[in-house]
Amino acid sequence: MAIAPEKIEVPAGSGAAHDDNFHNPPEKPSAQFHHDADEKTADLRHRDLIQSALGKYYVARAGKQSKFQNWGAARQAAAEVKWEAVGHLDKYLREFEDKISARGTKVFWASTEEEARDYIVGVIKDAGARRIIKSKTMTGEEIHLNAALEKEGFEVAESDLGEYIVQLREEAPYHFVFPAMHLSRGEISDLFKEKLGTAATDSPEELTMIAREVMREKYIAADVGISGGNFAIAETGMISITENEGNARLSVSLPKIHIAIMGIEKVLPKMSDLALFLPMLATAGAGQALTGYNTLLGGPKQPGEIDGPEEFHVVLLDNGRTKLLADPEQRDALSCIRCGACLNVCPIFKNVGGHTYGTTYQGPIGSVITPHFKEMQTWKHLSSASSLCGACTETCPVKIDLAHHLLQNRRNAAQQKPVWSEKWAMKGFAWFMNQPRLYRLALKLAPLAQAFHPLVKGRRLDPLYVWTAGREFPKVKRETFKDFWAKREK
Amino acid sequence: MIMKITLFIPCFVDSFYPQTGRAMVRIFEKLGHTLDYKPQLTCCGQPPFNAGYWDESRKVAVKVLDALGDAERVVIASGSCGAMLKVFYNELFKDTLREADARALGEKTFEFSDFLVNELGVTDIGAKFPHAVTWHDGCHGLRELGIKTEPRALLSNVEGLELREMGEAATCCGFGGLFSAKFPSISVAMGQVKTKSAVETDTKYIVSNDGSCLMHIQGVLDRERRGMKCLHLAEVLNQGW
Amino acid sequence: MPTTSSRETILSAIRRALAVPAPKPGHHAGESEPQQEPQFQNTFSILGQEAATSQKRTWLPPVGESWDAWADLFAANSLDLKTQWILCADEAELKTQLQRLRAENGWTKIGLHRGELTDLAAETLGLENFYVDDGYDAHQLEKCDAGITQCDALVAQTGSVLSTNQSAGGRVLSILPPHHVVIARREQLLPDLPAAFELMQEKYGDNYPSLMGFITGPSRTGDIERILVLGAHGPKKLTVLCV
Structure with a gap:
């Protein structure tokens, strides 16, 4: 044990300092969102990069989805399977626990992120282990696992290429399926050159091979592999991991200990349900018929088996999920399979990018669930930052009513703690709209007011500044429709 | 009837x-x-x-x-x-x-x-509008009400009209009501995605069945000095007779 | 102990939450008619196995009726996935193909497990063999030019190899060497994913291997600008020989 662990500083950049006070955020999440949104929408290079990367996804997804004989029926069935699972969550979780424990797996239930972190740190300490290889886990991001592991002096390597890149940059994943999609190959080459001392290249293949070489030795040397899990199968007591690179396969096979962490909502009743969910996740998430590796794990190395970990731990995390379960209106949000399709089609995401959200789960699903997982008043701005266009609801493979849930969050936030200026503005609006005479008088005066508008238009003094900073405002017509109708009736 | x-x-x-x-x-x-x-x-x-x-x-x-x-x-x-x-x-x-x-x-x-x-079962009003136009699907009409083929059927019977679909026809224009005032930078960026796609069709008119979207799109077009005009479907169907 | 108490806390929170019923998915509050897609009488998951399988088959991508159609589909999917698919007329051709692969790829050392088809490969290739069956050193396995394995099935619908740590020489042989070569029998070609899950259930009953999985093409990533690169962490090449 002569070699000191590679020290990785606790991330402090704005991208990494996300989603709660674990890193002491520099400003209020809503202020940070507004600030970052202004910055990112003004960054045309960033917008082009994201929109061109997603352009490739749209083509691939449309191609694969059209191969289904009936995507609509498959979607409805997937929604109903998750509805069954979430609707009997206690039963299926207990069945899962019984089955997977019977084969030597340790199941730990964690109410909070602290409990989950403490358990994982404890397992690693008890084993006297130090080197950790991680395959992509958003639940791990949610509980800020890396920071906790690094604090203990463990050496932590993210093995998924995208995750490795953002780990080197000391920032949070940009998109929960495509963690490094905000970076161009040039930026990644510069990063590798700086951190790994490799030669500059503009070939994605060469860059991938650099990461491959770095990671190979780490898989073999690692004492502990940490993964997430895409599904937990109650019937057979297994977890299912979906990936493309093979890094999860290696991370759960070579080290002596495997720890998987997943949300309690990940359970599916039957193994054969995967015949539907695996291709749907791949199609919606990445435009693939099936991802490269879909692996079912039913325990540690069993008697007579050649290899595999001696210990297998599954951490089942609540961390706010039962709060969401208790809201029948939005319960279906627990059906989410984290495919990321709602981010990919979201016009807000496409223009502000992933880091702006400041959450583990970005995009529409993140805006819906974060206030439930954390706290409504601090995170309600995400539900307002939507034009309610419904592209998310339309694309969701398990039919989560995302756009309407954003509306419900807005209503719940206002009921729980109204913003008085908004409430009075809305009261005033409602009153005004119910005064036809006053309304008509205002419209008569408007053209006069608008004649003076050019004096201030587009400047801070302009009462319509929020509109006119980026757009022209239409002119009120001298003859409104009401005037026209009144004449017509005469 | x-x-x-x-x-x-x-x-x-x-x-x-x-x-x-x-x-x-x-x-x-x-x-x-x-x-x-x-x-x-x-x-x-x-x-x-x-x-x-x-x-x-x-x-x-x-x-x-x-x-x-x-x-x-x-x-x-x-x-x-x-x-x-x-x-x-x-x-x-x-x-x-x-x-x-x-x-x-x-x-x-x-x-x-x-x-x-x-x-009413009407797809031909007898309108004439000898111009190339592009179509914008308003989100609520498209996704809440499922209206997509109806306006296209009506436009296809307008004499002289050529519909050139834009790539981003079904993408939100960024209006979103109060959203446009609460998050103006995002709203305008979305509007720019829309106008860019519309301009690529090389037409003079953006037609839609939602005036609120058109108000926003026209605002962005005018600021960008794109020289395109937004028209409501009813205005187009009202031409030439 | 936090374990017990958190378990009970979570389970009782779930039971309390579920005491309030929620609307069925697929349509939202206040909407009178469900959307166009069919509503199922029973939840699909709690249907009998046979009914569930036949329903799924009507939604998933079509696969054709005959073995030849499945083989054609596997070939087409392989092309898309960049899997090398070699259909051999007989064992003699399998041997020729293996020798060709050896020459083309310059193999000198191969990793493999004991099995009817892998033994045949070892005999045909006559290279330095690294068997994993009785335990192995991962560094040595990593130095092999290829890992040669058998499998449980091939799935035409997705161009996937279904294998377990029992059928394919453990968890690592198929993933650590830079080239994974799978040898399968013709009768192992299945039409679709529902058939693959049925096979696993019939074959293993309640005694599942600890790792089962679908391998679909060589290891891949799109993490840099969504551009496809093969050989991210696992094999750069995948060859499927079917005899």
């Missing part, structure tokens, strides 16, 4: 685009139907509804329920306000005394192109 059609003219059509309402009047008269309008109605209540202030929204919306209670058919020149009456009133008045009224109103309310094609 002659129908009695009650027009619902939203605030932005009344004040900014009254020509859209006039076009609807002329078209329905041509088709031989009787028209009615409730001048005391202006707003469907969507702004407070979308902001989360449902009590305030209901204050406006009950006036709509009251005024339109005895209407035979209600037709709206905006997919968004149409969705408010048809879809969101059901949520707004759920578990209230007016729940049944809201449902009844929703069932007899139609967006303009939906009404023409699916209720």
Whole structure:
């Protein structure tokens, strides 16, 4: 044990300092969102990069989805399977626990992120282990696992290429399926050159091979592999991991200990349900018929088996999920399979990018669930930052009513703690709209007011500044429709 | 069959685009139907509804329920306000005394192109408009009300009109009501995605069935000095006869 | 102990939450008619196995009726996935193909497990063999030019190899060497994913291997600008020989 662990500083950049006070955020999440949104929408290079990367996804997804004989029926069935699972969550979780424990797996239930972190740190300490290889886990991001592991002096390597890149940059994943999609190959080459001392290249293949070489030795040397899990199968007591690179396969096979962490909502009743969910996740998430590796794990190395970990731990995390379960209106949000399709089609995401959200789960699903997982008043701005266009609801493979849930969050936030200026503005609006005479008088005066508008238009003094900073405002017509109708009736 | 059609003219059509309402009047008269309008109605209540202030929204919306209670058919020149009456009133008045009224109103309310094609069975008004145009699908009309083929069917029968679809036809223009004021930078960026895609079609007109989207798109086009003009579907169908 | 108490806390929170019923998915509050897609009488998951399988088959991508159609589909999917698919007329051709692969790829050392088809490969290739069956050193396995394995099945619908740590020489042989070569029998070609899950259930009953999985093409990533690169962490090449 002569070699000191590679020290990785606790991330402090704005991208990494996300989603709660674990890193002491520099400003209020809503202020940070507004600030970052202004910055990112003004960054045309960033917008082009994201929109061109997603352009490739749209083509691939449309191609694969059209191969289904009936995507609509498959979607409805997937929604109903998750509805069954979430609707009997206690039963299926207990069945899962019984089955997977019977084969030597340790199941730990964690109410909070602290409990989950403490358990994982404890397992690693008890084993006297130090080197950790991680395959992509958003639940791990949610509980800020890396920071906790690094604090203990463990050496932590993210093995998924995208995750490795953002780990080197000391920032949070940009998109929960495509963690490094905000970076161009040039930026990644510069990063590798700086951190790994490799030669500059503009070939994605060469860059991938650099990461491959770095990671190979780490898989073999690692004492502990940490993964997430895409599904937990109650019937057979297994977890299912979906990936493309093979890094999860290696991370759960070579080290002596495997720890998987997943949300309690990940359970599916039957193994054969995967015949539907695996291709749907791949199609919606990445435009693939099936991802490269879909692996079912039913325990540690069993008697007579050649290899595999001696210990297998599954951490089942609540961390706010039962709060969401208790809201029948939005319960279906627990059906989410984290495919990321709602981010990919979201016009807000496409223009502000992933880091702006400041959450583990970005995009529409993140805006819906974060206030439930954390706290409504601090995170309600995400539900307002939507034009309610419904592209998310339309694309969701398990039919989560995302756009309407954003509306419900807005209503719940206002009921729980109204913003008085908004409430009075809305009261005033409602009153005004119910005064036809006053309304008509205002419209008569408007053209006069608008004649003076050019004096201030587009400047801070302009009462319509929020509109006119980026757009022209239409002119009120001298003859409104009401005037026209009144004449017509005469 | 002659129908009695009650027009619902939203605030932005009344004040900014009254020509859209006039076009609807002329078209329905041509088709031989009787028209009615409730001048005391202006707003469907969507702004407070979308902001989360449902009590305030209901204050406006009950006036709509009251005024339109005895209407035979209600037709709206905006997919968004149409969705408010048809879809969101059901949520707004759920578990209230007016729940049944809201449902009844929703069932007899139609967006303009939906009404023409699916209720009246009309796809040809006899209009002429010798120009290339591109189409914008308003989100609420498209996704809440499922209107996609109807306006295209109507445009396909306009003499001389060539429809050139843009790549981003079904992408949100970024208006989103109060969203455009609360998050102006995002809203404008979305608008720019839309106008860029529209300009690529090399047409002079963007046509839609939602005036609120067109107001936003026109605002962005004018700021960018793109030289394109937004037209409501009713205005196009009102041409050449 | 936090374990017990958190378990009970979570389970009782779930039971309390579920005491309030929620609307069925696929349509939202206040909407009278469900959307166009069919509503199922029973939840699909709690249907009998046979009914569930036949329903799924009507939604998933079509696969054709005959073995030849499945083989054609596997070939087409392989092309898309950049899997090398070699259909051999007989064992003699399998041997020729293996020798060709050896020459083309310059193999000198191969990793493999004991099995009817892998033994045949070892005999045909006559290279330095690294068997994993009785345990192995991962560094040595990593130095092999290829890992040669058998499998449980091939799935035409997705061009996937279904294998377990029992059928394919453990968890690592198929993933650590830079080239994974799978040898399968013709009768192992299955039409679709539902058939693959049925096979696993029939074959293993309640005694599942600890790792089962679908391998679909060589290891891949799109993490840099969504551009496809093969050989991210696992094999850069995947060859499927079917005899």
